[in-house]
Structures are given as structure tokens and as C-alpha cells.
Amino acid sequence: EIHCKARLDLFDGVTITDLKSTNDAHPDKCLRRIIDAGYDMQAAVYADAVTKQLPELAGRVKFRNIFFETEAPYLVTVVTQGETLLTLGRNKWSRAVNLWSHCLHENSWPAYGEVRLDAPAWALQKEMEAA
Secondary structure: OOOOOOOOOEEOOOEEEEEEEEOOOOHHHHHHHHHHHOHHHHHHHHHHHHHHHOHHHOOOOEEEEEEEEOOOOOOEEEEEOOHHHHHHHHHHHHHHHHHHHHHHHHOOOOOOOOOOOOOOHHHHHHHHHHO
């Protein structure tokens, strides 16, 4: 069994609320940030953590993000993740737990290894324009 911790911003007994500051709380930007930052997986992690502590809530735990802008006009978007997004997060979480468990038991840790990186075309173009 893998032991994990979670630090919830707010939990009212059924709903976990996670606050996210942003410079743009437009729903399209929120969705992109949820996926890019792994907040879909966070929803699964937090629901799993609450259910482990309070098994009577199994299948009833809700999760929402509140995105709030840090500059005027200080818009707010409350996001309830849909089922496909929650499924995506649960799949990511399951894969992460399985990988972590494998690494612990096998003492084998994946890495990128040694790589050689060259300047990308956009960086070369930017330098040529500046010169």
C-alpha cells in the first residue's frame, strides 16, 4: 500500500474546494491550466484521500476549483470538473501510484539520462532578429 498526503484548501464535509490564483479566469484558460498543471489528477488524489479517511463518503465526494484573477477586474470562475476530466485525472493518478509502487519495490527509478540539446529554431530566429 502506498501512503500519500493531501492538503485541502477547504472541505465542507462533502465538497473539496481548491483555490487557484490566475491572471485569466476565462473558462477556456481554466481548462487548459487544469490539464497542464494536473489539477484533474489533483481532484482524484484529494477525493481518494478523503474517501480513505471517511469511507462512508465513497462515491459522494465532490471537487471544485475556484480560479480567481489577481488583477482587475478580479473575475472568478468556479469549475466543477466533468466526468471525462475526472476520469482522465483518475487514470493519471492510478498510473502514477502504480509507477511509484513499482519504483519503491524494485528500487528502480526512471530518468531521462544524458541528453544533448541544441538551440531550437525559434531561439535562433529570435537571436538573428535581435542582431
